[in-house]
Amino acid sequence: MPEISISKLNASQEICLALSELLVEVVANGGSVSFMHPLPRPVAIKFWETSLAAAARGERMVLGAWDGTTLIGTVTLLLDCPPNQPHRAEIAKLMIRIDYRQRGAAAALMRAAETIAVQHQRTLLVLDTAVEEGASALYVRLGFTHAGTIPDYALKPHGGLTGTMIYWKRIGENLSSQ
Template structure:
């Protein structure tokens, strides 16, 4: 049992602020989550405003991990995919506060996202992570299988290129119609 509570997040100023702080910290510490350092607070907040609006439309689920009242991690389950992919979902934006890494929050988030994918009738999860300082060991420990590596896929937050590792996992659940 995880010491962290995991729940879907809804838009609101306090949640956007906490998510923005987490995103800025992740990028500053080298996390390859689509942004460059330094990340402006307004840009981080705009990202989360859009992401939470997509969640309100049912296109994704943004999960938060809490240690007491403090948001210490997040992951997004992308559900709105092309019409020929109703059976899959994508894991994105896995982040944990530096102070809470290696304490089980990311594992709890990943397991909750998988259960939500099953509840949405998905049978396949996909994700990618950076070769340099990515979360490959976490994903492999949770049963994800490496498909391959694309070299020089993206810029690292502080500059320089990194490859990306593409992972997949078959999960239980009925295929969506």
């Protein structure tokens, strides 16, 4: 496989449509990313329009993983935290196309998000993932600590409840104070 490249995504119609395709595919295949199956394409498009508009305002960063000209994955770094939490950021919506999983794209996206978080003077990253079919093993490999599990947190895309696992990681200059 050619080398995966990572870039910040903009609010172009082409990017929005590619992200929407990715979201619909992930949900159809059981990805627990806040949506139910079947996910109508207009709903996916509206989600990404809203998310990319927030990115344009600096409230988040939406990153894309590319194989040449094909968008194969994305992750969002949420930067707009409450006033008493300016030191943290949250990882959201890590998604990889089914045919590209287990090839390093998710890890590359996570490393890029962490680098951007440090550039924004963040010292703590948090995230959550579904108990079933989630990316727990990836997060542990990347140095995240499991804080706990909340049972029956959300509906799975095809129905039924799943728990969520909460993770955190100290990043940047304050690593020595762990």
